[in-house]
Amino acid sequence: MEMPKPDQTIIDRRSQIINDLHSIVPGEGLIADEGELKAFECDGLMAYRQLPLVVVLPETTKQVSQIMAYCYKNDVKIVPRGAGTGLSGGALPLEDAITLGLSKFNKILEIDYDNRCVTTQPGVTNLAITQCVEDRGFYYAPDPSSQIACSIGGNVAENSGGVHCLKYGLTTNNLLGIEMVMMNGEVIRIGGKHLDPSSYDLLGVVTGSEGLLGIITEVTVRILRKPEIAKALLLGFESCESAGDCVAAIIGAGIIPGGMEMMDTFAIQAAEDFVNAGYPRNVAALLIVELDGPAPEVEHLISKVERIATNNNATYIKVSEDEEERLKFWSGRKAAFPAVGRLSPDYLCMDGTIPRGQLAYVLRQMSILSQKYGLRVANVFHAGDGNLHPLILFDANNEGEMEAAEALGADILRLCVQVGGVLTGEHGVGVEKRDLMGEMFTEEDLKQQQRLKCAFDPGHLLNPGKVYPTLHRCAELGKMHVHKGSLPFPDIPRF
Amino acid sequence: MGEILKPGDADEVLDIIQWATNSAVALDIRGAGTKIRLGRPMSGLPVLDLSALNAILYYEASELVLSASAATPINQIQQALAENNQVIAFEPPDFGKLMGTPSGAATLAGILSCNLAGPRRIQAGAARDHFLGFNAVSGRGETFKSGSRVVKNVTGFDLSKLMAGSYGTLAVLTEATIKVLPAPEKVRTVLICWAQDGSYDHGGVKALGDAMASPHEVSGAAHVPAALAHLSGVQFIAETGSAITAVRVEGPGPSVEHRCRELRQLLGRYGSTEELHTTNSTILWREIRDLDFFTHDMNRLIWKLSVPPSEGSRVALKILEGNPGDALYDWGGGLVWLAMEPREDALAEVVRSFVREVGGHATLFRAPDKMRATVSTFHPLDGPMHSITKRIKEGFDPNGILNPGRMHDDI
Numbered sequence: 070m071e072m073p074k075p076d077q078t079i080i081d082r083r084s085q086i087i088n089d090l091h092s093i094v095p096g097e098g099l100i101a102d103e104g105e106l107k108a109f110e111c112d113g114l115m116a117y118r119q120l121p122l123v124v125v126l127p128e129t130t131k132q133v134s135q136i137m138a139y140c141y142k143n144d145v146k147i148v149p150r151g152a153g154t155g156l157s158g159g160a161l162p163l164e165d166a167i168t169l170g171l172s173k174f175n176k177i178l179e180i181d182y183d184n185r186c187v188t189t190q191p192g193v194t195n196l197a198i199t200q201c202v203e204d205r206g207f208y209y210a211p212d213p214s215s216q217i218a219c220s221i222g223g224n225v226a227e228n229s230g231g232v233h234c235l236k237y238g239l240t241t242n243n244l245l246g247i248e249m250v251m252m253n254g255e256v257i258r259i260g261g262k263h264l265d266p267s268s269y270d271l272l273g274v275v276t277g278s279e280g281l282l283g284i285i286t287e288v289t290v291r292i293l294r295k296p297e298i299a300k301a302l303l304l305g306f307e308s309c310e311s312a313g314d315c316v317a318a319i320i321g322a323g324i325i326p327g328g329m330e331m332m333d334t335f336a337i338q339a340a341e342d343f344v345n346a347g348y349p350r351n352v353a354a355l356l357i358v359e360l361d362g363p364a365p366e367v368e369h370l371i372s373k374v375e376r377i378a379t380n381n382n383a384t385y386i387k388v389s390e391d392e393e394e395r396l397k398f399w400s401g402r403k404a405a406f407p408a409v410g411r412l413s414p415d416y417l418c419m420d421g422t423i424p425r426g427q428l429a430y431v432l433r434q435m436s437i438l439s440q441k442y443g444l445r446v447a448n449v450f451h452a453g454d455g456n457l458h459p460l461i462l463f464d465a466n467n468e469g470e471m472e473a474a475e476a477l478g479a480d481i482l483r484l485c486v487q488v489g490g491v492l493t494g495e496h497g498v499g500v501e502k503r504d505l506m507g508e509m510f511t512e513e514d515l516k517q518q519q520r521l522k523c524a525f526d527p528g529h530l531l532n533p534g535k536v537y538p539t540l541h542r543c544a545e546l547g548k549m550h551v552h553k554g555s556l557p558f559p560d561i562p563r564f
Numbered sequence: 565m566g567e568i569l570k571p572g573d574a575d576e577v578l579d580i581i582q583w584a585t586n587s588a589v590a591l592d593i594r595g596a597g598t599k600i601r602l603g604r605p606m607s608g609l610p611v612l613d614l615s616a617l618n619a620i621l622y623y624e625a626s627e628l629v630l631s632a633s634a635a636t637p638i639n640q641i642q643q644a645l646a647e648n649n650q651v652i653a654f655e656p657p658d659f660g661k662l663m664g665t666p667s668g669a670a671t672l673a674g675i676l677s678c679n680l681a682g683p684r685r686i687q688a689g690a691a692r693d694h695f696l697g698f699n700a701v702s703g704r705g706e707t708f709k710s711g712s713r714v715v716k717n718v719t720g721f722d723l724s725k726l727m728a729g730s731y732g733t734l735a736v737l738t739e740a741t742i743k744v745l746p747a748p749e750k751v752r753t754v755l756i757c758w759a760q761d762g763s764y765d766h767g768g769v770k771a772l773g774d775a776m777a778s779p780h781e782v783s784g785a786a787h788v789p790a791a792l793a794h795l796s797g798v799q800f801i802a803e804t805g806s807a808i809t810a811v812r813v814e815g816p817g818p819s820v821e822h823r824c825r826e827l828r829q830l831l832g833r834y835g836s837t838e839e840l841h842t843t844n845s846t847i848l849w850r851e852i853r854d855l856d857f858f859t860h861d862m863n864r865l866i867w868k869l870s871v872p873p874s875e876g877s878r879v880a881l882k883i884l885e886g887n888p889g890d891a892l893y894d895w896g897g898g899l900v901w902l903a904m905e906p907r908e909d910a911l912a913e914v915v916r917s918f919v920r921e922v923g924g925h926a927t928l929f930r931a932p933d934k935m936r937a938t939v940s941t942f943h944p945l946d947g948p949m950h951s952i953t954k955r956i957k958e959g960f961d962p963n964g965i966l967n968p969g970r971m972h973d974d975i
Contacts, residue, residue: 424627520959
């Protein structure tokens with residue numbers, strides 16, 4: 070992975086930059102000691118590491134604004150960082166960039182039950198939002214599996230999902246407003262407690278922009294009442310095809326489950342060995358289908374799903390008897406990554422989305438690729454929305470194996486795009502999938518996306534080297550190409 | 565209206581835009597023209613008529629995804645979906661009658677470009693939440709795409725969100741993909757029938773708040789004051805002569821019945837409650853969605869206010885104090901429609917200053933062309949928001965040839 074060439078003049082000015090930043094953020098909010106910088110050298114994508122030039126941890130919007138204005142004026146690059154749990158390297162430091170961490174923005178600012186929303190600083194964890202409202206029976210719906218640690222600001226940057234997003238949406242569908250500091254230090258507020266923008270949907274474009282457009286300093290999200298009850302079914306199948314057919318039939322019957330997850334044999338065995346979730350071991354594919362809502366609805370839908378499963382040749386059907394058992398069903402799925410990780414010194418977690426109808430084909434092709442590269446692949450899958458998480462097992466100590474794992478991962482993502490899918494469903498592009506963007510987008514597509522970037526950050530100072538494989542200068546992107554002659558289209562009807 | 569250019573396909577759209585941008589000719593972009601009275605009038609510009617781009621291109625019911633050419637009529641899409649018991653969940657409104665433009669003709673790209681959504685907005689999201697991907701021609705005369713045909717995707721910037729609600733000022737959509745969802749099996753509406761005297765705006769909005777804070781998955785939450793309720797096409801409502809508060813629940817039969825019972829118990833303290841079944845529910849929510857209540861007097865101005873839901877009635881009543889008009893509340897109070905007697909300044913300063921106090925925005929939704937040419941129809945943008953909006957526009961349409969001024973003076 071090649072990162073933009075560090076600017077030596079910035080590195081040479083390091084001590085001056087540290088001094089200047091110290092006057093904005095005094096005391097321990099500035100980290101320059103090499104030993105302490107180590108803690109920031111990577112995010113959840115641990116294969117890539119780089120010490121930042123310096124880390125700054127502001128506490129107020131004003132400080133963020135001053136830092137941004139300073140960097141804007143002095144051509145210093147910035148890598149934003151939330152909790153550092155991202156899986157695509159979005160917070161990977163650069164040698165010539167300051168890492169701006171939001172961990173000190175850790176307060177919940179307002180709980181507004183009348184308008185069913187919470188306003189919080191961005192460093193607050195996803196789970197803490199639910200925890201602050203659950204005594205009144207509310208929760209925040211998007212639930213990425215890192216929710217105990219990941220920050221809400223990071224969720225906005227990555228447009229995080231979770232197992233319940235088929236029914237309740239991603240971050241973008243649950244976000245009402247933000248305060249954001251622009252690269253030039255200006256502070257803007259987008260949205261609030263009302264729905265929908267009056268002008269361009271900036272909230273929509275900032276969500277999932279992976280730290281390329283601004284620094285988020287405040288977030289307002291909507292909260293929902295917890296469903297009355299939730300129940301889960303475990304469904305086992307002799308083939309992935311049958312499991313896939315069952316998923317299509319459930320949706321075809323008009324049912325949108327709260328969660329619908331699939332695991333293949335490898336993942337089932339690994340999870341069972343690790344947490345003993347009570348999964349059947351003699352099936353090729355396992356579905357966990359969760360239904361939530363009012364009790365009569367859940368009972369009604371559970372029996373409907375049972376019938377559909379039987380019609381689709383399920384060989385194993387078990388409905389959770391109580392809350393404890395429901396959570397046990399989920400324990401295996403939630404522990405799937407570490408469970409698979411236990412079987413191998415290292416693993417890569419991929420994140421493509423495919424049209425669900427292509428599942429059986431993609432799994433077959435994946436097993437061919439797995440053999441070709443000589444690396445094992447386990448599959449867990451958000452079956453409801455087609456989001457695949459193949460886990461590629463490897464040992465970085467064996468020469469060439471990491472490169473092989475990355476090449477296999479890239480082939481899997483190319484396969485996803487070939488069947489009409491996408492490179493990433495919820496983890497983001499970051500550095501990990503950056504060089505594959507050309508598989509999905511033309512040069513024109515990518516240039517147009519970067520013109521949006523230029524409107525926010527004309528000097529490419531915010532998180533450069535992430536998401537887009539080639540950095541075009543904004544002046545160059547702005548140039549107009551003169552098209553063919555001005556005598557227009559004689560064949561088009563005119564009235 | 566100027567000359568009409570009618571491309572037959574996306575390639576011809578590209579040709580026209582390349583010519584227009586080279587020649588610095590600004591265009592008035594249209595599908596079926598049902599929304600020409602939204603935003604600033606585009607009088608006199610050559611019209612880019614996209615109505616020939618009309619076909620469903622991809623529909624896979626089990627994938628919950630549909631792609632169609634830009635000007636495919638929403639009605640045609642809904643028919644195709646109905647065959648598989650699916651719907652466009654954000655309930656695209658039909659403002660034909662309200663605006664004095666053709667009814668039943670609205671197109672996919674038109675609805676998306678204006679980001680319009682009906683009562684189910686509170687549960688299912690707006691048009692922007694269902695807009696998965698598109699192909700378009702930018703004002704630079706370049707074809708580009710964004711998004712995809714799968715429901716979960718975070719690859720690159722989410723330009724679909726940017727296109728939604730941009731009123732054709734950034735690019736000309738040629739094809740769009742949306743998420744579709746199963747049609748609800750059953751629908752019922754719980755009504756609070758208020759006492760005869762008074763419009764109960766505050767009580768209604770408070771009751772809606774209670775319903776939306778319940779676990780009963782409310783998919784419509786509206787309050788109709790007495791002055792409007794008598795215009796309802798639902799006979800029962802028209803005859804009660806009182807204000808009504810309406811709460812909709814949808815889903816499998818046993819669930820809907822259960823939730824209706826629970827909601828009647830919850831809301832019973834506000835007044836007597838009634839239930840509407842399928843037919844009447846459908847009529848009521850359609851007339852709320854399409855604003856049929858304001859189609860009787862076409863001279864009145866219509867304002868659309870988006871505010872924090874709990875503030876809806878307070879803001880509306882402050883504006884209406886001393887200014888004759890009617891308010892209709894949707895989205896649990898968060899969407900306020902005001903119909904007011906015409907005034908030259910459209911009362912814009914008054915409306916917007918009250919909205920500013922609580923946070924939100926106000927759009928002058930229906931007004932004569934002349935008034936929309938002088939009064940800002942969209943909520944004015946403050947300093948930094950104006951400059952970022954302008955820079956975004958310049959990145960997509962540097963020569964300002966796509967619906968210039970439709971939203972804001974220099975955008």
